[in-house]
Amino acid sequence: MMKNVLPLSLPLLLLILLQCTKTLAQAQSPAPAGPTNITKILEKAGGFTTFIRLLQLTQTSDRINTQLRKSSGGLTIFAPSDAAFSALKTGTLNSLTDQQKVSLVLFHILPTFLTLPQFQTVSNPVRTQAGDTGPFLFPLNVTTSGSQVNITTGINKASVAGTVYSDNQLAVYQVDNVLLPLNIFGPQPPAPAPGPKPKKPAADGSPVAARSGVPVSSAVTLGGAVHAVVAALGGVAYFAAFYL
Ligand SMILES: *[C@@H]1O[C@H](CO)[C@@H](O)[C@H](O)[C@H]1NC(C)=O
Ligand SMILES: *[C@@H]1O[C@H](CO)[C@@H](O)[C@H](O)[C@H]1NC(C)=O
Ligand SMILES: *[C@@H]1O[C@H](CO)[C@@H](O)[C@H](O)[C@H]1NC(C)=O
Numbered sequence: 001m002m003k004n005v006l007p008l009s010l011p012l013l014l015l016i017l018l019q020c021t022k023t024l025a026q027a028q029s030p031a032p033a034g035p036t037n038i039t040k041i042l043e044k045a046g047g048f049t050t051f052i053r054l055l056q057l058t059q060t061s062d063r064i065n066t067q068l069r070k071s072s073g074g075l076t077i078f079a080p081s082d083a084a085f086s087a088l089k090t091g092t093l094n095s096l097t098d099q100q101k102v103s104l105v106l107f108h109i110l111p112t113f114l115t116l117p118q119f120q121t122v123s124n125p126v127r128t129q130a131g132d133t134g135p136f137l138f139p140l141n142v143t144t145s146g147s148q149v150n151i152t153t154g155i156n157k158a159s160v161a162g163t164v165y166s167d168n169q170l171a172v173y174q175v176d177n178v179l180l181p182l183n184i185f186g187p188q189p190p191a192p193a194p195g196p197k198p199k200k201p202a203a204d205g206s207p208v209a210a211r212s213g214v215p216v217s218s219a220v221t222l223g224g225a226v227h228a229v230v231a232a233l234g235g236v237a238y239f240a241a242f243y244l
């Protein structure tokens with residue numbers, strides 16, 4: 001049994017081993033002054049003042065930095081320029097609750113590292129750190145043509161206007177519009193069939209058609225899943241080394 005399997009899978013194992021070694025080598029090579037710091041990256045690029053403010057306000061910048069340090073599958077960030085934020089209707093950001101601000105920011109983050117060509121291979125809707133892609137939630141579609149990458153949300157669309165940063169773990173792309181998720185800017189889900197209005201709140205506390213917006217936990221579980229994969233890969237690489 002093993003004899004049949006090994007000659008076939010050995011090249012694959014070697015490839016994985018090689019990849020792991022390469023990743024290690026990259027991790028060890030001196031990164032530009034300390035661990036990845038999304039704030040610093042955007043500050044250096046310039047023109048992202050509002051997005052930086054939102055990342056800090058929602059403490060997403062800390063979470064991004066932490067997640068990248070945990071050697072996960074990486075992250076891709078769509079960074080709207082200051083011009084993109086200026087194009088929003090006046091008061092748009094101020095009208096959002098704290099939770100909605102968190103969701104809005106997480107909607108601009110994909111849970112894996114993607115190069116521009118890799119966008120051609122993603123399947124729609126693409127999952128963001130904001131969570132569920134279902135109707136009334138956080139769907140995001142990507143269309144590509146050559147090196148052009150367009151994004152639609154069901155509310156508006158944006159184009160990737162350039163690469164701000166890419167290091168094989170984190171990709172930051174400038175987008176020309178703020179990505180507006182359906183969950184925040186779209187129509188409410190249909191309300192339950194209207195009945196006679198109760199004069200007092202129902203005593204049984206019947207559930208309201210609450211819109212689920214629980215992105216924080218989804219991002220956390222994602223980190224866990226990635227960890228499991230990394231651990232599994234580590235095991236394979238170890239086996240390959242042992243076999244040799
Ligand atoms: C990241 O960079 C910003 C701005 O350069 C700085 O204020 C912040 O302390 C840095 N964070 C970490 C964790 O080094
Ligand atoms: C992307 O959007 C631009 C501007 O709206 C449009 O001209 C172009 O055809 C779109 N490309 C794709 C691949 O959707
Ligand atoms: C996104 O893509 C899915 C699958 O192709 C499609 O069903 C959905 O209508 C698209 N949504 C938008 C906003 O383009």
